Amino acid sequence: QVQLVESGGGLVQAGGSLSLSCTASSTIFSTWRMYWYRQAPGKQRELVADITIGGSTSYADSVKGRFTISRDNAKNTVYLQMNSLEPEDTAVYYCNAKRGFFSNWGQGTQVTVSS
16 A cells, blocks of 8 residues: 655646645555546546556546646656646646555645636
């Protein structure tokens, strides 16, 4: 298992940028596939982006071209750079780590985009 701690959320105006970080407790962080999810009020949690252990990335259509996921295995950290933010991006953002049957969640960090 791995413990995940997110940081970097906050309030930003539409068109602005935020960078989220998620640091893992595991010393074998490089073996975990990492994900960012988000959940807006009254909506289901949705996948935003993921990055494989080899560094390949994929994104939800709604964030393609605006968000970038990356990882630094030496720092046990995964990042989500969010640019051109829109009010529709307002949500609690969660980091998730998966390996085999194991799935671990962070506590979430609030991102609020004002119009």
